[in-house]
Amino acid sequence: MGTVTTLKTPGSDAPLDHYNPGPFYCELLGSPENRNRHLAALWHRLQQQDLANLAARAKDAERELFTLGITFTVYSDRDAIDRILPFDILPRVLTAEDWRIIDAGVKQRVKALNLFLWDIYHARHILKDGVIPTDMILKNPNYRKEMLDYDPPCGTYVHISGTDIVRNGKGEFLVLEDNCRTPSGVSYVVENRHLMQRAFPDLMQGFVIESVSEYGSKLCEKLLEVAPAGVAEPQIVLLSPGVFNSAYFEHVFLAREIGIPLVEGRDLFVDNDRAYMKTVSGPKPVHVIYRRVNDDYLDPEAFNPESVLGVAGLMRAFRKGNVTLANAVGTGVADDKAVYAYLPRIIRYYLNEDPILPNVETHICREAASLQYTLDHLDKLVVKPVGESGGYGICVGPKATKAELDLCRDQLKANPANYISQPMVDLSVCPTLTEDGVEPRHVDLRPFAVTGRDTWLLPGGLTRVALKKGSIVVNSSQGGGTKDTWVLREDA
């Protein structure tokens, strides 16, 4: 690409001279009331950069992602099309203090979620005590009867989780969503850092940044902790739906980082309630399966009989304790958007603590008062279907057309229990390189936690950025990109 730049108006001003985050909290400059440039060192560093040069290097960086195959895959009728997740070179920086809050908050949440799952699949105290409506749990499509009275090693159901966190105008972190099934994105955290180190060492120089390269070994350690008891050398595998899955690159990445076989359902079989993989030296026992296949497809014998992605009899082997599934089956009930609304109460119930990371204020439309409130304030609220992920089916009131609002109103009335609503959160912004120079763009954060006997967090996490001006939808399927996320070891 050479000296070509995509900047529309390459000016002689310093990159941040015209940067204006408006009414939002800025990850670089601080809160709207007090733009004290709380990351002053980085601000000065960026001010010294030549924008055209940065833009040219950004192009090179993106092409490098493509040639290295750090892609997600979209399939047309005949061909596999590899796409990269757009990468913004201006990092999102968290101070050590920021990270202390997130680290403690996520650990608290994961702990509560695991205790909650144990309870609802055993004695159901929380339902009997009336903290959560019983039917919301027992009639939840992600509540799996197959899990009743099953005791997972270390009491851990959710081994790998990603917590979607946003920051409001005051700079407070709020949890938007828990992901307790098969959260993806961790490969980008590691690869973005590698890219940053190769392409922009000058931006990083002098900052002491927490490493992200430990993820593979930590995940391996945690998975070994939950292996069935009494196995001398547990065999871990990663179960992928295969090359046609959009996250296939991540599966490849993880298998390589942990050093374990990347298997598909057809590579495994169950005999006498034990799981095996088919190798060139014959059947080899498998003890821990990090599965990236959803519950429904996991075992045609127990769930969707049409599934060719799963392994017949796997649930029998699992229930007998001969193989550990990470995550366990039936965790989807814990990251349900309706259950999410109760999470502060769940944390208090099991841990007797206040949530370190609060929720975004949430109205549960199954409750009459909340439904009425939602209908009355539709143009000010974000309405989300409880069963969807990936940003689908969301109605953003302040940005919706009248027709969209009407449709949303009809859907709400037809099936209120399917929806929650939340006020618009003033998502924080981060300086982002656009064709108009450095501009504020909204970001969120998905830190990744791995849990065996206890929980470890990968410092930082995936910062997703809504590249469209003014947009607050950061999902990769809807025009989102990513940034490298730095956790500073010392407060800068």
Add this chain to the structure above:
Amino acid sequence: MSSLLSRHAECAFWMARYIERAESVARLIEVHSSFQRGRSSAESNWAWLVALYSDQKTFAKAFDQATGENVIQFYITYLENPSSIQSCVRSARENARALRPLIPTDMWYQVNDFYNRLLGFSSTDISETRLSRTCDAIKRGCYAQIGVAENTLYHDEIWPFFRLGLFIERADQISRLLDVKFAQIATGLKADKSQFDFGFWALLLRSASAYHAFRRIHPSAVEPEDVARFLLFDRRLPRSIAYCLCEIQSMIDLLHTGFQLNHAARAYEQMEVLAGGLNQAGRDAALLDRLHAFNDWMQIGLASLATELGYAFFGYQRPGANIQTSPHQFQTQTQN
């Protein structure tokens, strides 16, 4: 105990086969088209290439006549033809995609880049004036693919499977080439001996990159039988059947004794049958008369060897099982 999945072993085997196949096709087209130059179009004969791969039916569905232009398109850019170069490299790439957890990034990058370049070929690239350059680029793409594997792939159990695919395919290709070319003589000699001149034999040797080596061994004359024997039995020629069988043998050895994969036994036996048959053919004074039968037998033997490897390592079911060669499946799910 090995942790190499049967599926991955098979993907490595097929990845190498497809690359080698693409290279062979490019070689044949290049050499044959240069042979055609300077001859009248009445003499032009491209149908033999379709016969070589027994593709007559598929070809007839797509094209009326076996003109040079049609056959070349059919074998280079025609994606509906599973043995076209583009199809082969696409299949190699899909196998590589399944192998990504095991292969170095360089190896994936090479096949990805190679395939994307092939997709960029226009009709100009396969026109007469550019054909030689295009075939050359394809050959070099294949060399680079094998080379990057040789120089970057970790030589654990996956390595012998890659090599087995490579040399089984190469032996099969050379056997087919000999068969078709000597069949042309058998029918042609009766009509007009003059077309089987020096140029014809030079062409055959060049399609196996064997011309100069042959001249060094046989400086005086080019005898048809010498050509056949050189391509069949010379162990120093990387594209002779003897050379391929040696490589196959040492790879099965490696699996058996090196990696302790004990059920290689029947594949090994099949290998010995092939080596024995080749030896016997070497002693046959009337080899040329029996060449067709020998080549038939060799191709069937190589196919059974591949099947034995399938039973032993790729998880094929022995009695009349469905042989799965493609890593594709179409069910999907969403990820959160």
